[in-house]
């Protein structure tokens with residue numbers, strides 16, 4: 001009787017997983033480089049961090065997104081399609097692309113400031129629960145780990161993730177030109193809990209003041225980038241929690257100013 005050898009199995013799995021990881025990293029390197037400031041960045045707290053991102057500054061050693069995080073981002077995009085399907089089954093009509101195949105979004109400041117929307121809800125039920133619905137609405141979809149998901153439940157998106165709130169305010173302001181009345185309709189914010197697949201929905205009214213601040217901020221940051229000015233740090237010390245999570249901390253604090 002042949003002796004069974006199970007030892008090859010542990011070698012095979014990690015080797016293939018490693019091949020996949022390398023393919024993901026290679027694919028990431030080949031992606032075209034963005035030549036504009038993205039609307040999804042503009043609500044970040046630190047002006048200087050946004051500058052680093054605008055210039056595609058390499059992250060500090062060891063702070064690049066590892067392959068498993070890149071996979072998680074991709075899963076988030078796949079989830080968007082799943083949620084479109086569910087919402088359409090509920091009677092919502094959702095647009096994601098123009099007739100010519102371009103993703104719906106805005107372009108400002110001579111195409112140096114751009115953003116793409118997850119979707120626009122064109123029509124749907126007149127009421128959801130006791131809430132009367134107005135259309136069109138902006139649709140913004142995020143995935144969240146359990147801890148962040150609970151923050152949405154307890155605090156709402158404005159307090160839990162101001163960066164997403166700012167993104168929605170800005171998009172509502174700019175999309176009104178293409179979808180008249182969308183600023184009155186507001187945004188439908190959706191989040192899925194990656195641990196449990198629970199769904200969180202929130203209606204977010206248009207915040208005109210926040211939109212104006214974000215638009216002004218984009219002008220300010222692009223002007224500083226054009227002028228070669230490094231904008232001030234958000235924090236006074238490198239051990240500030242925002243800096244410990246930042247991908248450019250070593251580089252940022254290596255400057256004297």
Ligand code: SF4
Nearest residue numbers: 046049233243246252
């Ligand atoms: S390290 Fe801190 S101050 Fe510097 S760019 Fe990052 S968040 Fe901003």
